[in-house]
Amino acid sequence: MDFYQIGLFCTLICVAISFIALFRERDDIHKILVVDLIETTGLVLICLVATDLAEALILPGLVVGISELLMLTELYIRKEHLPLPAYKPIRIEVMRTAPPIITFALVVYGIILSGFSGGAVAGIGLVFYFLCKGYEERFALLETISGYAWALWIVAFFIFMILPQAWLIAVMLSGGAILVKVTTKMALIGTMREGRNV
């Protein structure tokens, strides 16, 4: 048995064990946690191939899992008619003065990084700002921005397919689009349950 087979053996046993957990689980909210566990074992099956291609395929796999999780939790909240949390945010001096500086630094650093992790860094900055500074979030605006980012991505894809000479423009478009998309998505995830929808 080579390394691939040993890894496959262990992973498939893990898949079976996690499915046993799903088989025995009856509570709806716990099912979400178990499902997340099963998704992770699916990613391990891709990782086992250990080429650059497999590394690139993990990203779609991960994104599918995360987005379905986001949707399922929202569905659960609607299904159970769970109320919005109603409490006032705590007031600490640091939370009033620090957010603009820290958020500015994180967003600038995120833009320099660009790409997926840059979006995550900038998004964390925005989440911190929204958490501290009240939440007059512009839900529709953020959604529109991420929609434009999606369109940019499609444009970049067609540049790659039709005009391969302009690959530099396409790479820059894709990198910028993923930065904007991940930033807005993360900012929304942080604030979706609080504040009112403007």
Add this chain to the structure above:
Amino acid sequence: MIRRIGKGFRIFSNWMSTYENLVAVYAALGILVALCGVLMVPMLTYHEDQIYSKTIHRDSTLDPYDRGGIPFTRAEVKAQYPANSPTVGFVTAYLTPLSWFLANSTPYLGTTIVAHPGGILDEILYNTRGLDTVVETSILFTAFAIASFLFRRRD
């Protein structure tokens, strides 16, 4: 005897028609198939001649992701259909001015190259397998549209 079978069948069909139980049915199938997979592991041998195989140069500043080439030249990439993407390899070798500066002055750019534009992962995700990424973003978009629709709907 027939009555007993009929009663068993009724209980079974009643259980099956409760859709909360279908998750358990699918989980049972999943356990079965995973165990079948475990039994078939000796037949699953790794194919050595992979596309986009990994090459690692430990002494490079772009350590795990160094695929050769300097910016604006072509790096060697083993794509599935090189004829379909005539500029394959350019994105792999590309570095932004900032990351070019970092790569030449520090030994720490290796893992962060994934975040900058350019590099082997961008080559695969955007160029040669671009359709995968288009579908992936559409999935994210759709899931987010459903979540925000449910969030904004007044009961």
Add this chain to the structure above:
Amino acid sequence: MFNLPIEGEELFVLEFGDIVNYFSLYTTTLFLFATAFIIIAIIARPERQTDIVFGTDAVYIKDVNQENLRFQRFMAIACGLATLGAVSSGDLFNFSLFTALIGITNIGIVAGVNNRYVLNAAYNYGIVAMVATTFLFGGAATALGTCGTLSIWELAGLGMVPLAAKMFLVLGVMGEGMAPFYIAKAEITRAPGAPYVLMIHVSSLLIFLRVIEIILTV
């Protein structure tokens, strides 16, 4: 690959880099079928349901919520487009991604109905659809590991893809295509917005037909 009995003759090839979509006689039939149902979803008007009060002549006409309706129509069209992608894809991983997209849009169609039982059914289906992506991606990844490629063009007719990978793929598609079971039970076919539910059945049927073609070809 077009000499195989199931495929029929080659009609059209669409190249996207490493992912080369193909239209054989078989997949073109599925493609046209899905296109017809997209057109139906676009032009269909939902029925106004009536409730008759027992023992009297009174009749209630139920109101159709315009916003829910527009959302369901959007999701039905998106589901149709995802089905078009899935039936014409020439790559195992791309096929599984399109199948996952079909699963998500199916949930969207069902979630447009604001009813506790329907939402409960959508949630339970969502769990199965999410779990099924493990087997979908796992099947594609196992095929990649054991054959060194994902393209159906390279794999066609060689019989290289191991049985385990095929089993994973079929089980994954089963999970994503399980939606009609939930719909039948949750009685959404009689809820407002019923024409769009048709798309769930069509997409499930088509991805089953396509995965059968794939496992017989590779």
